[in-house]
Amino acid sequence: MPVTTAAYATDTLPGGTVDAVVIGGGAAGLNGALMLARSRRSVVVIDSGTPRNAPAEGVHGLLGLDGTPPAELYERGREEVRRYGGVIVSGEVASAEPATPSALPASSASSASSASSAEGDPSAGNAPSAEATPPAGDDPRFTVTLADGRTLTARRLLVATGLRDVLPDVPGLAEHWGHGVVHCPYCHGWEVRDEPIGVLAVGPASVHHALLFRQLTDDLVYFTRGTELDEDTRTRFAARDIRIVDTPVEEVVRADDGGIAGVRLADGQVVARSVLAVATLMRARTEGLEGLGLPIEDLPDGMGRRFAAGMAGATDVPGVWVAGNATDPTAQVGAAAAAGALAGAHINALLAIADTDAALAAAKSGATAV
Secondary structure (H helix, E strand, O other): OOOOOOOOOOOOOOOOEEEEEEEEEHHHHHHHHHHHHHHHEEEEEEEOOOOOOOOOEEEEEOOOOOEOHHHHHHHHHHHHHOOOOOEEEEOEEEEEEEOOHOOOOOOOOOOOOOOOHHOOOOOHHOOEOOOOOOOOOOOOOOEEEEEEEOOOEEEEEEEEOOOEEEOOOOOOOOEEEOOOOOHHHHHHHHHHOOOOEEEEOOOOHHHHHHHEEEEEEEEOEOOOOOOOOOOOHHHHHOOOOOOEEOOEEEEEEEOOOOOOEEEEEOOEEEOOOOEEOOOOEEOOOOOOOHHHHHEEEEEEHEEEEEOOHHHHHHHHHHHHHOOOOHOOOOHHHHHHHHHHHHHHHHHHHHHHHHHHHHHHHHHHHHHOOO
């Protein structure tokens, strides 16, 4: 149930080979791009315009920016990346895969990184890098193809595609997503404090979910929806005055003002609620990335799937990093942005080593020729 943000001016896709392509224009992707651009790396962000938190009224728990609307936050982020020469392209990635030698763009001379050109323009050092020889085996290349057929080649990839929240199939639920229907007590909890809240159970994860929302309201109802709830948990819920409803849920009832009036049960009873909390099924966005062969793993309790990643977002595929909700589904905006920054710094560090290796090889080749 992705929500598309408002359209914005898109940059021209550069030719040649760029240092990095960031797939995803949310907090993780933009912060990764910012780190790379500030390191004078040529970086292109491919943004589908469908961030996970688009339906939310504001981003919370983000120091100094608490309450900022997501669209405003990302607009600021795009401006910051562009300030340092980064390129933001609106589009969908149709495929991303290792580049074959025949697919690499022709080399051309470049002086974009010279000190004289950089003094007058902070973005001058971020022009697409050129190569006099094919890349070495430990300095890979990737071809990224957009849905409209345009392509570009990158030395490194940062996958920051985020995830999709999948709601349980309850009639009337999806229309309230991001407003009356919430999933994160840290993202939305304060805003729904003291409201009559209902937890729609989806499995074991919902038990802890209920305890977190109980911190926010004294009026909490737990709808089991056919999930198991042992006697120990029922006793614990009773101790916290959490009411348990085992009758099957039929639908979410819409209020006259467009919000939530309550939950209709199979016996016809309507339990009045104004907010519903649900632990969503979280699935990393993988479309178009199959050609990379990135490892994917299941989340505990069947709650979704994520890209597997190690330190700083490095993956088992050389040259590819992952950051944000695509690999850490529970990360809030601040944590996702921090992960993007760490991945961007790691990418730059390894590119610096690859650049030095290439320069050394070229110097040795020149010495041998003489």
